[in-house]
Amino acid sequence: MSPILKTVLQRLGLGLITLFAVSIIIFATIEMLPGDFAKAILGQSATPDTVAAFQKRLGLDRPPVERYLNWIGGVAQGDFGVSFAGLGGLGGGQETTVVSLVAPRLANTLFLAGLTAIVAVPLALILGMLAALYRNSFYDRIVNMVTLTSISVPEFFVAYILMLLLAVPHVVFDSPPFYALAKINFDMPFTERVMRSALPVMTLVLVIVAHMMRMTRAAIINLLSSPFIEMARLKGVSPRRIIYRHALPNAWAPIATVIALNLAYLVVGVVVVEVVFVYPGIGQLMVDAVSSRNIPVVQACALIFAATYILLNLIADIVSIVTNPRLLHPR
Amino acid sequence: MTAKPNSAGDRLLEIRGLRIEGQSEDRWHQIVKGVDLDLNRGEVLGLIGESGAGKSTIGLAAMGYARPGCRISAGSVKFDGLELVGLAEAKKRTLWGSRISYVAQSAAASFNPAHRLIEQFSEVPLEHKVMGADEAKTRAIDLFRRLRLPNPETIGMRYPHQVSGGQLQRAMTAMAMSCTPDLIIFDEPTTALDVTTQIEVLAAIKNIVRQFNTAAIYITHDLAVVAQMADRIMVLRYGETVEEAPTAEMLAHPKQAYTRTLWAVRSLHKPEEPADDMLLRVEGVEASYGNSIKVLDGIDLAVPRGRTVALVGESGSGKSTLARVITGLLPPSKGQVLFEGKPLPPALKQRSKDMLRRMQMIYQMPDTALNPRRRVRDIIGRPLRHYLGLRGAVQEKRIVELLEMIELDHRFIDRLPGELSGGQKQRVCIARALAAKPDLIICDEVTSALDQIVAEGILKLLLRLQKELNVSYLYITHDLATVKAIADWIVVMHQGRIVQQGPKQAVLTPPHHAYTELLLSSVPEMDPAWLDGVLARRGAAGGGAPAEASAAS
Numbered sequence: 098m099s100p101i102l103k104t105v106l107q108r109l110g111l112g113l114i115t116l117f118a119v120s121i122i123i124f125a126t127i128e129m130l131p132g133d134f135a136k137a138i139l140g141q142s143a144t145p146d147t148v149a150a151f152q153k154r155l156g157l158d159r160p161p162v163e164r165y166l167n168w169i170g171g172v173a174q175g176d177f178g179v180s181f182a183g184l185g186g187l188g189g190g191q192e193t194t195v196v197s198l199v200a201p202r203l204a205n206t207l208f209l210a211g212l213t214a215i216v217a218v219p220l221a222l223i224l225g226m227l228a229a230l231y232r233n234s235f236y237d238r239i240v241n242m243v244t245l246t247s248i249s250v251p252e253f254f255v256a257y258i259l260m261l262l263l264a265v266p267h268v269v270f271d272s273p274p275f276y277a278l279a280k281i282n283f284d285m286p287f288t289e290r291v292m293r294s295a296l297p298v299m300t301l302v303l304v305i306v307a308h309m310m311r312m313t314r315a316a317i318i319n320l321l322s323s324p325f326i327e328m329a330r331l332k333g334v335s336p337r338r339i340i341y342r343h344a345l346p347n348a349w350a351p352i353a354t355v356i357a358l359n360l361a362y363l364v365v366g367v368v369v370v371e372v373v374f375v376y377p378g379i380g381q382l383m384v385d386a387v388s389s390r391n392i393p394v395v396q397a398c399a400l401i402f403a404a405t406y407i408l409l410n411l412i413a414d415i416v417s418i419v420t421n422p423r424l425l426h427p428r
Numbered sequence: 429m430t431a432k433p434n435s436a437g438d439r440l441l442e443i444r445g446l447r448i449e450g451q452s453e454d455r456w457h458q459i460v461k462g463v464d465l466d467l468n469r470g471e472v473l474g475l476i477g478e479s480g481a482g483k484s485t486i487g488l489a490a491m492g493y494a495r496p497g498c499r500i501s502a503g504s505v506k507f508d509g510l511e512l513v514g515l516a517e518a519k520k521r522t523l524w525g526s527r528i529s530y531v532a533q534s535a536a537a538s539f540n541p542a543h544r545l546i547e548q549f550s551e552v553p554l555e556h557k558v559m560g561a562d563e564a565k566t567r568a569i570d571l572f573r574r575l576r577l578p579n580p581e582t583i584g585m586r587y588p589h590q591v592s593g594g595q596l597q598r599a600m601t602a603m604a605m606s607c608t609p610d611l612i613i614f615d616e617p618t619t620a621l622d623v624t625t626q627i628e629v630l631a632a633i634k635n636i637v638r639q640f641n642t643a644a645i646y647i648t649h650d651l652a653v654v655a656q657m658a659d660r661i662m663v664l665r666y667g668e669t670v671e672e673a674p675t676a677e678m679l680a681h682p683k684q685a686y687t688r689t690l691w692a693v694r695s696l697h698k699p700e701e702p703a704d705d706m707l708l709r710v711e712g713v714e715a716s717y718g719n720s721i722k723v724l725d726g727i728d729l730a731v732p733r734g735r736t737v738a739l740v741g742e743s744g745s746g747k748s749t750l751a752r753v754i755t756g757l758l759p760p761s762k763g764q765v766l767f768e769g770k771p772l773p774p775a776l777k778q779r780s781k782d783m784l785r786r787m788q789m790i791y792q793m794p795d796t797a798l799n800p801r802r803r804v805r806d807i808i809g810r811p812l813r814h815y816l817g818l819r820g821a822v823q824e825k826r827i828v829e830l831l832e833m834i835e836l837d838h839r840f841i842d843r844l845p846g847e848l849s850g851g852q853k854q855r856v857c858i859a860r861a862l863a864a865k866p867d868l869i870i871c872d873e874v875t876s877a878l879d880q881i882v883a884e885g886i887l888k889l890l891l892r893l894q895k896e897l898n899v900s901y902l903y904i905t906h907d908l909a910t911v912k913a914i915a916d917w918i919v920v921m922h923q924g925r926i927v928q929q930g931p932k933q934a935v936l937t938p939p940h941h942a943y944t945e946l947l948l949s950s951v952p953e954m955d956p957a958w959l960d961g962v963l964a965r966r967g968a969a970g971g972g973a974p975a976e977a978s979a980a981s
Binding site for chain 2: 426
């Protein structure tokens with residue numbers, strides 16, 4: 098196991114370096130955004146003196162390198178700074194930390210992503226294996242058609258269709274079991290949170306199952322012409338067992354990569370679905386923060402998104418290593 | 429494990445009028461054109477022929493199986509009275525692995541890389557519900573021992589990549605034997621192995637088939653091998669039976685002209701010629717990959733102008749590594765390579781374009797050495813343009829000349845590699861090497877992936893080109909028949925060192941170095957008693973010597 102552990106630690110180190118590089122890019126990009134936060138908050142009528150005083154209070158008068166180092170130093174200690182929102186009234190505003198703003202939103206997003214993943218990943222694997230087993234059959238064609246459609250249709254459209262069918266009274270159900278709006282908070286009991294999140298989860302499942310299922314099918318079919326598959330057949334192994342016992346264990350690497358990409362999308366890319374269902378996730382928070390030039394929040398969100406991608410890709414890499422006996426059991 | 433009754437009339441397999449079609453470009457064409465075949469219990473039938481003769485297809489059809497893209501279009505295959513043609517796959521599955529089993533050519537590709545050997549072995553008896561897991565394990569250990577695998581108790585816990593090729597092939601034979609089948613199809617099981625490993629696998633297979641009185645169809649293109657294994661031989665060509673006879677009779681009195689040409693292949697022999705104009709010298713070369721163990725140690729050799737030096741040894745002996753050192757792909761850690769008396773820069777990047785032009789390579793696998801998306805014109809045209817600056821009509825004319833030199837029609841110029849046979853592809857590789865007008869061509873096992881008749885054609889071509897162009901060859905091979913055919917000088921390598929070298933006649937005449945002797949005595953001969961004879965002599969000389977020699981490499 099020790100060479101594996103070494104590789105994992107190496108990748109983890111590389112991931113941290115990447116994250117560091119990304120933090121520089123995030124900071125530099127936001128620096129380059131046109132406009133001035135202080136002027137935007139204080140309005141056209143503010144005197145230069147007021148603007149200068151405001152900038153000084155927020156530390157915006159310091160050189161960029163110094164501000165970057167302050168920021169990243171704080172982040173390393175878990176302090177993402179203070180939100181700019183609510184600071185408009187000079188001196189009067191209540192200070193809110195970025196962490197207290199972002200943390201509950203992130204928890205909501207992770208809840209939604211987790212729920213979706215629990216449904217979508219096994220579903221995609223099973224559908225993919227069945228499609229590979231019955232390839233070119235009627236079933237295979239139907240599944241392919243449905244998944245292709247769900248990839249092609251924009252997600253907000255899927256969301257509204259589901260809402261119409263399942264949450265509007267007198268369409269399918271006279272008193273629909275689902276909530277059209279998914280306003281949740283962590284004071285609700287678990288089951289209620291699940292019920293309220295049901296429609297966004299369904300929408301997201303429809304969006305991501307297609308990719309994962311198609312990759313599972315392709316990766317398995319790709320292996321079916323291998324000599325060891327023919328050998329298994331000639332040993333008298335049943336087709337079903339050939340798929341899950343002989344093909345799937347050799348197909349994990351490409352499947353894991355696609356799963357990781359889709360899970361990352363669940364964390365960073367679901368803002369449209371959040372808006373449609375008024376789900377209080379991190380995507381909405383970031384969009385709001387961008388429009389109100391709440392820079393510390395934007396930076397925090399961007400950094401979280403980057404970390405998500407890096408972490409999930411790291412996990413996919415580890416999966417490909419652990420499922421490859423050549424690496425796991427060297428000669 | 430009781431021996432089955434064996435009487436001449438006890439028919440196990442009966443194939444009548446078998447026709448198999450293969451699909452290419454939406455058209456079905458016949459691969460097997462009406463073959464009859466009979467096999468009794470306990471009998472071993474050898475199927476022999478060139479590639480494309482339909483040997484493997486017939487072997488698989490004996491199981492009622494046709495590869496994807498193929499179909500059994502007519503005829504009948506009766507196994508123990510049961511008609512397999514048209515039988516539902518689920519019914520055939522109950523026979524496969526338990527009563528008829530299959531041993532594939534490449535064990536390395538036919539074992540699932542994701543599972544341990546024991547799991548893959550036990551899968552057969554467990555799927556067929558003839559044994560429990562513990563019983564299957566005991567059975568595996570017993571068979572591993574009978575097949576003389578090292579550490580039979582623990583070898584099953586290894587993954588395929590942790591076991592050598594010869595051992596894997598024996599493990600696959602064990603797997604085929606797991607349910608004590610009535611019939612085993614051996615599909616070229618030793619073709620991919622070195623001679624020294626091949627002899628052990630042959631001995632193990634022969635031994636175990638005898639012990640269990642299993643009937644077998646043994647498919648190969650190597651006559652000497654089939655002579656050791658089969659009771660009866662069937663010669664196939666273009667999907668038809670050429671002739672069929674008991675082994676001894678077939679070897680002594682082949683009736684058909686085609687069979688006699690198969691027999692005559694090994695007679696190619698070039699008299700050695702002395703030389704003193706040394707083109708290439710390798711002096712005291714040592715090399716290693718990374719900082720690990722030395723792969724080459726104290727290599728000294730010389731290649732004369734217009735002559736052939738054969739570099740012989742098993743896989744892992746460092747032959748190909750030496751080629752990498754000479755071409756500059758792997759700079760040596762010690763020693764130097766001299767070309768026409770001048771030291772060559774050790775690394776490829778430091779060598780001039782003209783230097784690179786004068787040394788060309790031909791590889792073992794023409795399939796992977798040719799870009800499948802490039803036409804023959806581009807493949808041969810590229811070195812012409814790169815090294816000699818030929819373009820347009822001049823280049824075209826030269827390509828046609830080169831095609832003539834390799835005995836291919838000028839119409840081949842527009843073909844893609846996929847539209848060529850194995851031998852034709854290798855000829856294109858030769859033309860590509862010749863295009864640069866080299867002084868030295870390094871040939872890395874260039875005929876070992878080809879059939880004997882095709883290989884003989886390539887060797888004749890190489891000899892003719894040498895005479896015409898006075899080019900030198902450094903010919904890397906593990907096949908001693910090839911060495912006899914074309915070498916002037918032989919260098920024998922073992923574990924990164926040269927153990928013997930000298931003029932061909934001197935090396936091939938006793939007394940040999942012990943390792944040369946092992947290599948030479950492992951080459952199968954066309955005598956059905958050869959295998960038993962060699963094994964008996966080696967056994968008397970001090971038990972298990974060949975097994976250890978190859979395990980050490």
